[in-house]
Amino acid sequence: MAERPDPVVTTPYGAVRGRYEDGVAVFRGVPYAAPPFGPRRFMPPVPPEPWDGVRDAGSFGPTPPKPPYSARFARLLADPVVPGDDCLNLNVWTPEPDPAARLPVMVWIHGGALTRGSSALPVYDGRAFARDGVVLVSLNYRLGVEGWGLFPDAPANAGLRDQIAALEWVREAVGAFGGDPDRVTVFGESAGAISIGALLASPRAGGLFRRAVLQSGAPEATDRDRVRRMVRRTAARLRVPATAAAFAAVDRRRLAAAQAAAGRRAGPLLGGPAFGVVVDGDVVPRDPLRALVEEGAARDVELLLGWTRDEHRLWLAPTGLAERLDRLGPLALAGARARCRCGPAVPRGYRAARPGAGAADLVGDMITDHLLRAPLHRLADARDGAAAPSYVYEFAWPSNLPGLGACHALELGFVFDTLGEPDAARLAGPGAPQELADAVHGAWVRFACGGDPGWPAWDAAHPVRVFDAGAGAEPRTEAGGDARAAAGEPVVAYGPRDRQLALWERGSGSAVSAPAARPRPGPSPRGTARRSVAARFRRSAGARRP
Numbered sequence: 001m002a003e004r005p006d007p008v009v010t011t012p013y014g015a016v017r018g019r020y021e022d023g024v025a026v027f028r029g030v031p032y033a034a035p036p037f038g039p040r041r042f043m044p045p046v047p048p049e050p051w052d053g054v055r056d057a058g059s060f061g062p063t064p065p066k067p068p069y070s071a072r073f074a075r076l077l078a079d080p081v082v083p084g085d086d087c088l089n090l091n092v093w094t095p096e097p098d099p100a101a102r103l104p105v106m107v108w109i110h111g112g113a114l115t116r117g118s119s120a121l122p123v124y125d126g127r128a129f130a131r132d133g134v135v136l137v138s139l140n141y142r143l144g145v146e147g148w149g150l151f152p153d154a155p156a157n158a159g160l161r162d163q164i165a166a167l168e169w170v171r172e173a174v175g176a177f178g179g180d181p182d183r184v185t186v187f188g189e190s191a192g193a194i195s196i197g198a199l200l201a202s203p204r205a206g207g208l209f210r211r212a213v214l215q216s217g218a219p220e221a222t223d224r225d226r227v228r229r230m231v232r233r234t235a236a237r238l239r240v241p242a243t244a245a246a247f248a249a250v251d252r253r254r255l256a257a258a259q260a261a262a263g264r265r266a267g268p269l270l271g272g273p274a275f276g277v278v279v280d281g282d283v284v285p286r287d288p289l290r291a292l293v294e295e296g297a298a299r300d301v302e303l304l305l306g307w308t309r310d311e312h313r314l315w316l317a318p319t320g321l322a323e324r325l326d327r328l329g330p331l332a333l334a335g336a337r338a339r340c341r342c343g344p345a346v347p348r349g350y351r352a353a354r355p356g357a358g359a360a361d362l363v364g365d366m367i368t369d370h371l372l373r374a375p376l377h378r379l380a381d382a383r384d385g386a387a388a389p390s391y392v393y394e395f396a397w398p399s400n401l402p403g404l405g406a407c408h409a410l411e412l413g414f415v416f417d418t419l420g421e422p423d424a425a426r427l428a429g430p431g432a433p434q435e436l437a438d439a440v441h442g443a444w445v446r447f448a449c450g451g452d453p454g455w456p457a458w459d460a461a462h463p464v465r466v467f468d469a470g471a472g473a474e475p476r477t478e479a480g481g482d483a484r485a486a487a488g489e490p491v492v493a494y495g496p497r498d499r500q501l502a503l504w505e506r507g508s509g510s511a512v513s514a515p516a517a518r519p520r521p522g523p524s525p526r527g528t529a530r531r532s533v534a535a536r537f538r539r540s541a542g543a544r545r546p
Helices: 127-131 144-148 158-177 191-201 224-238 244-248 252-262 288-293 321-328 330-340 345-353 359-382 422-428 434-450 498-507 525-541
Strands: 008-011 014-017 019-021 024-031 054-056 089-094 103-109 135-139 179-189 211-215 302-308 390-395 463-467 492-494
Touching (some): 008 158, 024 127, 089 127, 089 158, 103 158, 103 191, 103 434, 135 158, 144 158, 144 224, 144 252, 158 179, 158 191, 179 191, 179 434, 191 211, 191 288, 224 252, 302 359, 321 330, 321 359, 330 345, 345 498, 359 498, 390 434, 434 463
Parallel strands (some): 014 054, 103 179, 179 211, 211 302
Antiparallel strands (some): 008 014, 019 024
């Protein structure tokens, strides 16, 4: 039998040659923008130079500059590095590289705190999506200070501008790969989901996708002062001015190392300086959560929103931070109050709901709800009754590795149906249930194909699809939750977190508001005290970035 010839597809900038793998046509390292270095460093992306002939697309392209994970996190999270300048590239998996196919398209935006990660992780392999009739696109974007630094002499949000450029490439080019540019679903996890929150609210991204999946990340804008502090700390280590022009003259590896050192005491749970989406009056004209909740932006885009049950365990278990927080006890809870800007009723309510939990889990739950679950609840509530429905899930299966529980990023191998990849076992451990991957992956495919993942849309009853081992198993609901599921049917819990999230509405409005981008008045004694407690909390806990 004759060997099947490699697939060749013509993009707006030239032809590319991919490979067939298990019957799927795969194209890797396809440029969607020019290399962001030299005079283009820290500048918005521009189209790539067209090429003659056929460009080989058989291997992943270069990854953006980034610091490595610490040794503790590297055991759990893979992060391959591919050297080279042409890092604004993407990959395509398609079952049928034929313009007549008109298949649904899913575009993956990876996480990694906007400082790490890439599209080259084996867990993100798109063959299962292509097997199930979806064209899968994954992309790279600039990370850390290269993509999210805030400078007086360069536009903000370069990494988000990269993502928009990639989506524009999808609009123009995916039809040649067999995709339907009018049926695009963007999906992302953690920083990828936060990015999608900004894309939903950005007029620059309007019309580039029809559906969106936000996994473990809520729409938000980072306070500009937090980003500036990261830039200034990095500049101090480099002994250069805090300008894009000065940073552009620094070797990218040296810059990544200085950035990592500047942020070593910051983290998702304990706060501190960070890179993030900022309101810039251009691609992000207003706070994304406010735009979506209060102004009705993107109400024509169908949403799938969710989280893992034990998000915080990823930052606690590998570092020994859980033990330190448990020892700190009341100080840890006081620090969480300062971090979340809430009254004493909130930690009291969490302790009453989980009387046997240690301080670490209480702090983790509080901050996760403040940063993630409460905003996503608020977003889903604001869209109740919209023409485009919203669906909410919780991934609750605990890892087979000790201490991780259903931690942040654990669901990724299930979403991509890549549990067979060795890297998936870094978080899941051995023997992760394939039937759960079938359920999760199948829900994502159904949503991309028709907008319905397979359970009731969000309404006043607050239905949440709970993904745990065994589709018909009795779910572990919070107090006050109501599980209604027949054997063999998807487990749907009604209002499983309503009671704890109601504490925020009574104890503080900050968990469900979006104040980050507003100008702040001068410091009050109470605000100064809270910041002092939060700083002492971070020092006592010995926080480190991954």
